[in-house]
Amino acid sequence: MKIKIAHLASFTGNIGDIANHESFYYNFKKALGCDIEITKLEIRDYYLIWNNKKFDNDFIDLVNQHDLFIIGGGNLFELCWDYSETGTTVNLSNEQLDMITTPILINAIGLDVNKGVNKENIKKFSDFIAKLQEKNSFFTVRNEGSFDIVKKFFPQYEEYILKTMDNGFYLSDIIKDKKNKKKYIGINIAKDMADIRYEKIPYECFIEEICKVIEKICNETDYKIMMLPHIYSDFEAIMDIMESLDNQLVRTRLSIAPLIHGLELDTFNYYRQCKAIYAMRFHANVCAISLNIATVPILNYPKHIELYDDLGYKERVIDTNNKNFVSKLNAYTEKIISNDFYNIDAEEYIKNSKEVYYKKIKEWWNCRSGFPCS
Numbered sequence: 001m002k003i004k005i006a007h008l009a010s011f012t013g014n015i016g017d018i019a020n021h022e023s024f025y026y027n028f029k030k031a032l033g034c035d036i037e038i039t040k041l042e043i044r045d046y047y048l049i050w051n052n053k054k055f056d057n058d059f060i061d062l063v064n065q066h067d068l069f070i071i072g073g074g075n076l077f078e079l080c081w082d083y084s085e086t087g088t089t090v091n092l093s094n095e096q097l098d099m100i101t102t103p104i105l106i107n108a109i110g111l112d113v114n115k116g117v118n119k120e121n122i123k124k125f126s127d128f129i130a131k132l133q134e135k136n137s138f139f140t141v142r143n144e145g146s147f148d149i150v151k152k153f154f155p156q157y158e159e160y161i162l163k164t165m166d167n168g169f170y171l172s173d174i175i176k177d178k179k180n181k182k183k184y185i186g187i188n189i190a191k192d193m194a195d196i197r198y199e200k201i202p203y204e205c206f207i208e209e210i211c212k213v214i215e216k217i218c219n220e221t222d223y224k225i226m227m228l229p230h231i232y233s234d235f236e237a238i239m240d241i242m243e244s245l246d247n248q249l250v251r252t253r254l255s256i257a258p259l260i261h262g263l264e265l266d267t268f269n270y271y272r273q274c275k276a277i278y279a280m281r282f283h284a285n286v287c288a289i290s291l292n293i294a295t296v297p298i299l300n301y302p303k304h305i306e307l308y309d310d311l312g313y314k315e316r317v318i319d320t321n322n323k324n325f326v327s328k329l330n331a332y333t334e335k336i337i338s339n340d341f342y343n344i345d346a347e348e349y350i351k352n353s354k355e356v357y358y359k360k361i362k363e364w365w366n367c368r369s370g371f372p373c374s
Helices: 015-032 057-063 094-099 119-134 144-152 169-175 201-218 235-243 247-253 265-271 282-290 300-310 325-337 349-369
Strands: 002-009 035-042 068-071 076-077 104-112 138-142 163-165 184-188 224-227 254-258 274-279 294-300
Touching: 002 015, 015 035, 015 104, 015 169, 015 265, 015 282, 035 274, 057 094, 068 274, 094 119, 104 144, 104 201, 104 300, 104 349, 119 138, 119 144, 119 300, 138 144, 138 325, 144 224, 169 349, 184 201, 201 224, 201 325, 235 254, 247 254, 254 294, 265 274, 265 282, 274 282, 274 325, 282 294, 294 300, 294 325
Parallel strands: 002 035, 002 068, 068 104, 076 104, 104 138, 138 163, 184 224, 184 274, 224 254, 274 294
Antiparallel strands: none
């Protein structure tokens, strides 16, 4: 039996989202014992800035032609959009939700208030959750502080909404280790949302410190550097680093992993060649941990720090907005130079979370869909 899925999420321009989705598809099929057919609905097409499509009757008709409607994962539920019926970019009214006859799964999604929130949007989103609960939809949030937002702003739904791991934690199910010799130290840094990321340390000072790390590793070890962009603006940060480094070092010791449409997962094969990864973006951390690569979490977005709190490793975080940023960064680098690598030991937590999540999805699906899978 084949399940036809309409999937509303981000599919363009961020390889972390692709890791998330493909890991979900793999485990969903495995758990339900069914084949799937995906209609990908790019959320950016519905953004006002793109304005290619609308949440209208045609959208409702399309969703209702499928067996399952999935929203997320990804950080889709930012509660800062006043124009929207829900306060998020998923601009579906409760009247439209009533018109959707297809079962709805909110898949390990991110809630976010760091870009702003107000009482009106809290009320709108609360009504949105209530309607989903009324429709017996399966609502799950990812483990990076989103459930804390539920508890703070929507405590009446704590028992309804399930916290689970981001599906990027299951990337190792689909990206296998080729046992390559680990010749590289990976670095992923971000330049977007600078007002939040670099609130305490100027971006230029941050780049200067990263360059010092690269120079120290190259001067004192045989490792080469692999820059690991996740979205296209990451190349701007990479260029800023390259322009600040010695030309000979850049030419002989620094490489950049590709971003290729349709081949996004290939970038994670470059992850596999790294002995350790300095990771800033959410999925750079998630995917490095999944692939059992020593992870140096350089974080400056509040919710991402909560990820490590959930894993039990908050003390490992290097917060760029903390006064001990430089000393902690240098301490990690000394460990790498000494070949003192220690990974985030989350394998058992990841395994148990995955088993619970997909068991619950299967139970919900068998009750909700009308045609159980094996």
